[in-house]
Amino acid sequence: MKVARTLSFERTEVQEAPVPALGPGDALVRVEACGLCGSDASRWYVETKVPTVLGHEPGGVVVATGPGCAVREGDRVFVHHHVSCGECHACRRGIETSCALFKRSRLDPGGFAELVRVPRDNVERDTLVLPDDVTFEQATFIEPLACSVRAVQKLPLRPGDTALVIGLGVMGLMNGRLLRHAGAAVVLGTDLSAARRARALGWGFDLTLDPRDDGFATAAREATGGRGPDHVIVGPASGAALEQALSVVAPGGTVVLFSPFAPAPPAQVSLHRLYFAEVNLTASYSCAAKETRAALDLIRGGVVQVDRLVSHRLPLDGVARGIHETAAAGDHWLKALIYPHGVPSSVTS
Numbered sequence: 001m002k003v004a005r006t007l008s009f010e011r012t013e014v015q016e017a018p019v020p021a022l023g024p025g026d027a028l029v030r031v032e033a034c035g036l037c038g039s040d041a042s043r044w045y046v047e048t049k050v051p052t053v054l055g056h057e058p059g060g061v062v063v064a065t066g067p068g069c070a071v072r073e074g075d076r077v078f079v080h081h082h083v084s085c086g087e088c089h090a091c092r093r094g095i096e097t098s099c100a101l102f103k104r105s106r107l108d109p110g111g112f113a114e115l116v117r118v119p120r121d122n123v124e125r126d127t128l129v130l131p132d133d134v135t136f137e138q139a140t141f142i143e144p145l146a147c148s149v150r151a152v153q154k155l156p157l158r159p160g161d162t163a164l165v166i167g168l169g170v171m172g173l174m175n176g177r178l179l180r181h182a183g184a185a186v187v188l189g190t191d192l193s194a195a196r197r198a199r200a201l202g203w204g205f206d207l208t209l210d211p212r213d214d215g216f217a218t219a220a221r222e223a224t225g226g227r228g229p230d231h232v233i234v235g236p237a238s239g240a241a242l243e244q245a246l247s248v249v250a251p252g253g254t255v256v257l258f259s260p261f262a263p264a265p266p267a268q269v270s271l272h273r274l275y276f277a278e279v280n281l282t283a284s285y286s287c288a289a290k291e292t293r294a295a296l297d298l299i300r301g302g303v304v305q306v307d308r309l310v311s312h313r314l315p316l317d318g319v320a321r322g323i324h325e326t327a328a329a330g331d332h333w334l335k336a337l338i339y340p341h342g343v344p345s346s347v348t349s
Helices: 043-047 100-104 120-126 142-153 170-181 194-202 216-222 239-248 271-276 289-300 316-328
Strands: 002-008 011-016 027-035 058-065 076-079 115-118 127-129 162-166 186-190 207-209 231-234 254-257 280-283 310-315 335-339
Touching: 002 043, 002 316, 011 316, 027 076, 058 115, 076 120, 120 127, 120 289, 127 289, 142 170, 142 289, 162 170, 162 239, 170 186, 170 194, 170 231, 186 194, 194 207, 207 216, 216 239, 231 239, 239 254, 239 271, 310 316, 316 335
Parallel strands: 162 186, 162 231, 186 207, 231 254, 254 280, 310 335
Antiparallel strands: 002 011, 027 058, 027 115, 027 335, 058 076, 076 127
């Protein structure tokens, strides 16, 4: 089978690899489409994993199963690359992403491959058989949308609360839509790109702002009753974005870190305002099985129209292009999907 193996951030090659052998309970899935995540385009994050086959947002068809497998050949499925046990101390406290099983579970070899082995734990704990009305493209959004579900559910949203989303790429748009769905009365957005700010208005944001404008903080407070947004989701993993969030969030508000920060250099945080304004700073990492199920329901219900978010469809040898252009975050680039068996003629490439 063919895989797109990332050897360094600059170099990804399509290579031949053996088809993974199945153990009891495992499933072999033909990957029909796999989303390219922002983490796949993060240099420091990728460099900790190479050489590797990236891709953790796949949808596909079960083509073979090991003894006792919980899914059947022919099932159309979403598969989650990490799963938690549901029983350990971390899981009982709702921090499933710190579960030991979550940390060690993975797909073999990864979603940017023609075939992927789904281990028994992943099959049993977070593989979803897709309803007939959910396409493979929509299935690729289950995992990223579930990450948004987890982040929004960390916020103590109350009637009349306001929110700010920093970063208006594909994840920022989904975060904004879910904030509105959860009851936020006002949803603001910021981004350096004028095109992305304009796109967000079409996604239901009440106001979008350029954080470089001198009047940014004043405008954010005026739009939120003079106090600043009650909740802020920080999309970019940058100290500047975090500083922006802490400068405008309302007293008693919550700031959520949504993306993985590099281990160095450390971000600088104003503890003075954090303390005297009683600001809550938290993080939301990945997602668990309860969120993937919620995400599937949100997609089926049309709450988040994920089809509108696909900007590029690429074959397996387009992974390198996808990584670099996603990292560049151009105005025309929103969400890239990889088709390991070639982009079907029924969709626009």
